[in-house]
Amino acid sequence: MDATRITISTPEDQDALLALYPRAFPEEELTGLVAALLSHPDVLSLTAWTGLSIAGHAALTRCSVTESDARVALLGPLCVAPEAQRQGLGRALIEEAAHQLEAEGVSAMLVLGDPDYYALCGFDQVSPVEPPYPLKPEWRDAWRMRTLSPQAPERGTLQVPAPWEDPALWS
Numbered sequence: 001m002d003a004t005r006i007t008i009s010t011p012e013d014q015d016a017l018l019a020l021y022p023r024a025f026p027e028e029e030l031t032g033l034v035a036a037l038l039s040h041p042d043v044l045s046l047t048a049w050t051g052l053s054i055a056g057h058a059a060l061t062r063c064s065v066t067e068s069d070a071r072v073a074l075l076g077p078l079c080v081a082p083e084a085q086r087q088g089l090g091r092a093l094i095e096e097a098a099h100q101l102e103a104e105g106v107s108a109m110l111v112l113g114d115p116d117y118y119a120l121c122g123f124d125q126v127s128p129v130e131p132p133y134p135l136k137p138e139w140r141d142a143w144r145m146r147t148l149s150p151q152a153p154e155r156g157t158l159q160v161p162a163p164w165e166d167p168a169l170w171s
């Protein structure tokens, strides 16, 4: 396999990143959300490369939590190109995000996604922080938290910026 590396996304990456999502998630329309996140000041955007090709992406939105001073980040979306999946890129993106966010004082990452996958990537706790909109009952196990520091919140509700203020993204 070509050498892999992860960089902070630049505006030059945008077209390739937007083109990844319909390939990784053919049944979901995420382009509008991803475009909004790429230009949002509170978002850490990471690009994964295999050789000279963009092969994966993670967006992490820095958020606050009610009833807590803790700073947290919402992971999503995360995607890896079909031909590059199951080679460790998704996990590498999550680990790089955890490393960078912990260094800036973010205490936990939250995610709404495949519980089997995210449990393997350290999201081993059903989140004590409530999501910003009600979830379908069958999605409760998909709402998870990965603690990065002892300051991680123990209660409260996630407060999200504009790109995530759409109940349809949560139900």
Ligand SMILES: CC(C)(COP(=O)(O)OP(=O)(O)OC[C@H]1O[C@@H](n2cnc3c(N)ncnc32)[C@H](O)[C@@H]1OP(=O)(O)O)[C@@H](O)C(=O)NCCC(=O)NCCS
Pocket (backbone or CB within 6 Å): 024, 025, 078, 079, 080, 081, 084, 085, 086, 087, 088, 089, 090, 091, 092, 112, 113, 114, 116, 117, 120
């Ligand atoms: C889900 C996704 C981000 C994972 O990225 P990836 O680079 O393929 O995954 P990794 O190689 O880092 O896998 C890490 C571990 O998770 C496992 N894994 C990978 N995809 C998995 C999945 N969909 N379900 C359960 N486990 C999975 C791997 O086998 C690996 O386990 P191991 O360390 O024991 O070998 C990527 O496959 C993707 O974009 N898929 C399309 C969209 C999708 O299905 N999303 C669902 C999650 S919201």
